[in-house]
Amino acid sequence: MALSQIPRIPLAHLPTPLEYLPRLSEELGGPRILVKRDDCTGLALGGNKTRKLEFLIAEAQAQGADTIVTIGGVQSNHVRQTAAAAARVGLSCHLVLARAVPWDDPAYEVSGNVQLDHLLGAQVHLLPEGTDRDGALRRIARALRTNGRSPYVIPSGGSNAIGAMGYAACAVELEEQARAAGETIDYLIHATGSGGTQAGLIAGLHGADSQIQVLGIDITAAADEIAGKVRTIARDTSQALAQAKRPPRDALQVISGYAGSAYGMPTEQMRSAVRMAARLEGLILDPVYTGKAMAGLIDLVRQGRFSETETIVFLHTGGMPGLFAYNEYFRDETGA
Numbered sequence: 549m550a551l552s553q554i555p556r557i558p559l560a561h562l563p564t565p566l567e568y569l570p571r572l573s574e575e576l577g578g579p580r581i582l583v584k585r586d587d588c589t590g591l592a593l594g595g596n597k598t599r600k601l602e603f604l605i606a607e608a609q610a611q612g613a614d615t616i617v618t619i620g621g622v623q624s625n626h627v628r629q630t631a632a633a634a635a636r637v638g639l640s641c642h643l644v645l646a647r648a649v650p651w652d653d654p655a656y657e658v659s660g661n662v663q664l665d666h667l668l669g670a671q672v673h674l675l676p677e678g679t680d681r682d683g684a685l686r687r688i689a690r691a692l693r694t695n696g697r698s699p700y701v702i703p704s705g706g707s708n709a710i711g712a713m714g715y716a717a718c719a720v721e722l723e724e725q726a727r728a729a730g731e732t733i734d735y736l737i738h739a740t741g742s743g744g745t746q747a748g749l750i751a752g753l754h755g756a757d758s759q760i761q762v763l764g765i766d767i768t769a770a771a772d773e774i775a776g777k778v779r780t781i782a783r784d785t786s787q788a789l790a791q792a793k794r795p796p797r798d799a800l801q802v803i804s805g806y807a808g809s810a811y812g813m814p815t816e817q818m819r820s821a822v823r824m825a826a827r828l829e830g831l832i833l834d835p836v837y838t839g840k841a842m843a844g845l846i847d848l849v850r851q852g853r854f855s856e857t858e859t860i861v862f863l864h865t866g867g868m869p870g871l872f873a874y875n876e877y878f879r880d881e882t883g884a
Contacts (some may be wrong), residue, residue, distance in 0.1 A: 551710040551752075551789060552721070554713055555606035557631055560598040561590035565859070566725045571828040578849040579858040582731070584722060587838075587866040592664060593624050595866025596745050600706035601633040607710055608639070613700035615640040615692055616746065616786060619685045621648040622674070625838070626705050626742075628661040631670035631842045641670040642692070642699070644685050647677045649812030650678030653876050660873040682871065704744025707777070707848065711785035711824060715748025716755065722861070723756050733760050735849075738863035739841035740764030740774055740802060741811070745865065746837030747781035754786065754795040760861075764802045765844035767837055768811045771804035812836050814877050817843035821869075822878070834867030835874045841865075 565585040573581045589598040616634045620627040620643070627643040635643035643665055648657075655675075665672050675684055685701065692699045702711070706758060736753075740746045746764040753760050766774055779800055786794050803843050808815035814835050821843040825831040833839045845862055856859060871878070 550574065551713065551717055554603060554788075555610055556602045556635065556713075557601045557606045557609070559591050559605070559636060560603055561588060563721045563725060564588050565627035566729065569749060569831070569862075570803045570831050572825065573622035575824070575828055575867045576846060576849045577852040578856060579860050580736070581845075582859065582861045584861050584863045585881060586718070587864045589611070589637070589720065589866070591629055592668065593866070593869055594631055594713055596715075596863075597626045597629040597706050598633070599718055600711035601629060601714070601743060603710050603713040604702050604706055605633050608700035609637065611696050611700060611826055613639065615642065615697045616687065617642045617648065617689050617692065617703060618702040618706075619681055619704050622644055623649070623661045623812070623870045623873045625661060625837070625870065627670075628664045628668070628869065629708070630702060631665050631668040634670070635668050640697070641668075642673065642688055642872070643670045644673045644675065644681065644688060645672040646675045646679065646681045651812060651874070653874060654773065656873045657876050660869040662873070664869060669786030684719055692794040703742075705744055707744030707747070707781060707814045708744035712744045712751065712781050712785040715745050717750050718759070719752025720756055723753075723758055724832070726834075733861050734858040735763055735854065735860045736759050736863060737763045737765065737834045737841060737845050737860060738777065741767050741837065742772055743777035743781050745801075745863075746778045747785055749788060750778070750789070750799045751785040754799060755789060755791050758801070761797065762801065764805055765818045765841040766802050766804045767807050767811065767840045769807040771802050775800060775802040803848075806840045806847070814874060815840065815843070817847065831864070832871070833864070833867050834870045835877070836870050837867045838864055
């Protein structure tokens with residue numbers, strides 16, 4: 549099946565910009581660095597999940613769902629965009645939030661994405677620490693069915709073969725933009741967490757016979773587990789697109805070492821990368837995903853991983869609302 553034949557509804561501002569980062573490129577003294585601005589997808593402050601939701605919400609509508617149910621961490625960007633997508637198309641939305649990050653900033657459970665979840669009208673279920681997340685998700689969906697509702701359950705991160713179609717489409721979009729701009733892209737670097745974004749990119753670039761290498765920077769501190777998820781979703785996405793051959797095994801590259809002690813826990817490398825991007829390019833990153841991915845990009849450049857003649861695209865997957873949940877961490881010694 550061709551990508552154009554898969555049900556999809558318009559939610560995102562597309563194509564997102566592809567911009568050159570001249571000051572960051574000069575500062576690092578390595579390859580040419582561009583940014584793919586998927587923080588500009590437009591839905592409730594944007595982010596990468598909006599591309600996935602174009603396909604997931606379309607499937608929910610096709611199945612006659614009247615309620616969307618999904619799960620994520622307290623400061624999940626995915627659940628915030630899911631709540632916005634549900635509001636856009638007139639569906640009820642239940643969000644199951646798990647306390648997955650041991651972060652004690654007073655703002656963590658009330659500001660940022662959580663504040664937006666409530667503003668968007670979602671029913672928020674905040675789980676006690678240690679609760680079985682998947683079991684809670686099943687119970688809430690079952691209770692909705694018992695009460696006569698028709699829920700459509702979206703996995704964490706919107707990461708399955710349907711959601712990954714959003715990034716198979718993004719891969720085609722990026723190739724077209726690069727061709728129109730006369731750019732030859734060697735590497736595409738991004739944060740990889742639930743696996744769907746990387747899987748979609750791998751399947752989409754494979755289908756386009758592209759030579760771009762996708763480097764997923766692990767932000768979970770569980771790189772092997774993430775690699776397994778990406779491999780499975782990429783395989784399922786490729787099959788759903790009726791590709792004659794699966795993506796080769798070496799298309800999957802998950803790079804560890806930048807997640808810190810655990811998912812969502814800040815690192816000094818991340819803080820330095822967030823400040824560098826902001827102060828050199830006016831580019832705002834988040835502490836959980838893009839900040840750690842940029843820390844990986846910066847370190848790989850400094851290690852000499854890329855030549856000066858190569859071109860890197862950094863996929864900005866959004867997540868800026870989460871920055872406000874780490875307010876104290878980003879205060880410098882002067883209190884600024």
